[in-house]
Amino acid sequence: MTRVALLGATGSIGRQAIEIVETNPGLELVAAASGSESIDGLAPWTQVGGDLTELLERAEPDVVLNAVVGFAGLPATLWTLERGVTLALANKESLVAAGELALAARERGGGLLLPVDSEHSALFQCLEGRRAEEVDSLVLTASGGPFRGRRRDELVDVTPEQALAHPTWRMGRKITVDSATLANKGLELIEAHFLFGVAYEQIDVVIHPTSVVHGLARFRDGASLAHLGYPDMRVPISFALTYPERAPTSVARLELAGTTLEFLAPDVETFSLLRLAREAGERGGTLPCVFNAANEVAVEAFLDGRLPFLGIADAVDEALAASDGAPARDLSDLVEADAAARRIAAEVGA
Numbered sequence: 001m002t003r004v005a006l007l008g009a010t011g012s013i014g015r016q017a018i019e020i021v022e023t024n025p026g027l028e029l030v031a032a033a034s035g036s037e038s039i040d041g042l043a044p045w046t047q048v049g050g051d052l053t054e055l056l057e058r059a060e061p062d063v064v065l066n067a068v069v070g071f072a073g074l075p076a077t078l079w080t081l082e083r084g085v086t087l088a089l090a091n092k093e094s095l096v097a098a099g100e101l102a103l104a105a106r107e108r109g110g111g112l113l114l115p116v117d118s119e120h121s122a123l124f125q126c127l128e129g130r131r132a133e134e135v136d137s138l139v140l141t142a143s144g145g146p147f148r149g150r151r152r153d154e155l156v157d158v159t160p161e162q163a164l165a166h167p168t169w170r171m172g173r174k175i176t177v178d179s180a181t182l183a184n185k186g187l188e189l190i191e192a193h194f195l196f197g198v199a200y201e202q203i204d205v206v207i208h209p210t211s212v213v214h215g216l217a218r219f220r221d222g223a224s225l226a227h228l229g230y231p232d233m234r235v236p237i238s239f240a241l242t243y244p245e246r247a248p249t250s251v252a253r254l255e256l257a258g259t260t261l262e263f264l265a266p267d268v269e270t271f272s273l274l275r276l277a278r279e280a281g282e283r284g285g286t287l288p289c290v291f292n293a294a295n296e297v298a299v300e301a302f303l304d305g306r307l308p309f310l311g312i313a314d315a316v317d318e319a320l321a322a323s324d325g326a327p328a329r330d331l332s333d334l335v336e337a338d339a340a341a342r343r344i345a346a347e348v349g350a
């Protein structure tokens with residue numbers, strides 16, 4: 001029996017994870033956490049907000065599924081990696097913000113880090129058993145979100161409601177806006193760099209409107225392996241919770257007849273957050289943390305109607321420009337970089 005701790009149990013990933021646990025007799029939910037919603041009785045150990053590592057200490061899980069949204073998920077990511085407990089990671093923001101610290105913690109802990117993000121789960125599967133020198137490059141696919149094909153001047157007045165209408169995925173509000181700006185693909189680019197140890201120039205992003213191909217790895221012999229399936233997060237959640245098994249799920253099997261596989265280059269002038277993320281990742285240090293923090297604050301301001309859609313990229317740009325990006329020696333340096341970026345981003349449009 002695998003003892004699962006689920007952080008972010010009330011969210012989009014959290015609810016789908018509960019469904020996977022309930023239908024798999026080999027999985028047992030021993031702990032659950034949320035940010036504010038009551039979850040009494042959901043698991044033997046529960047916690048609402050606060051320091052989630054206290055819950056993990058008490059529950060002694062075999063696997064932690066971190067599905068908290070944002071930088072708030074960082075202490076749990078570091079705790080899990082440090083102790084060598086298997087980490088099923090949906091909370092990409094923690095790996096983006098703390099890439100080097102997280103990898104060092106994994107090195108010390110010696111446990112598994114299994115991506116739950118569908119693109120990274122796909123790439124993890126394409127790369128399994130391969131040596132680094134065999135890999136030529138990776139491709140992350142993006143649906144393009146609800147504003148795919150629009151130009152900058154067509155995005156000036158878009159509303160939160162329009163940004164939240166994602167064409168292929170049903171997700172939490174923050175990641176849905178990130179998908180509309182392509183900041184999500186920027187975060188995923190940095191996440192892929194840290195997860196797979198691949199240089200930024202070897203990671204491409206393509207727009208793929210139907211979200212059937214989740215990721216593709218190109219190899220040095222000219223072959224490419226892709227991972228396909230209907231867009232359904234229960235697949236990567238189940239994969240991470242039951243690894244190395246591949247447990248059955250009720251997700252529909254892919255029907256190729258009638259399935260459209262179209263790929264387009266992203267428009268990084270209009271969706272500049274993807275470009276800014278790549279630059280922040282390449283320059284390194286605390287810049288990915290700054291990118292993430294400013295983006296979190298700006299998305300919240302956009303959802304509250306305090307910032308226009310295009311203001312999200314402006315806020316991130318300003319925060320990056322104001323930061324020296326000096327590497328974080330420890331968590332407190334990172335928390336400081338995060339806080340400074342949040343202050344700058346909050347002033348944009350205020």
Ligand SMILES: NC(=O)c1ccc[n+]([C@@H]2O[C@H](COP(=O)([O-])OP(=O)(O)OC[C@H]3O[C@@H](n4cnc5c(N)ncnc54)[C@H](OP(=O)(O)O)[C@@H]3O)[C@@H](O)[C@H]2O)c1
Nearest residue numbers: 008010011012013034035036037068069072090091171172
């Ligand atoms: N949704 C997807 O399909 C998808 C796909 C790939 C990756 N991801 C990643 O998975 C993560 C979760 O996404 P989501 O779409 O599931 O988000 P969501 O629906 O907004 O849910 C977020 C969850 O985090 C909890 N939370 C927020 N702040 C917290 C805190 N300080 N302490 C403890 N719990 C806290 C929330 O609790 P309350 O409800 O009580 O506030 C909620 O359970 C994100 O990092 C996202 O990028 C999501």
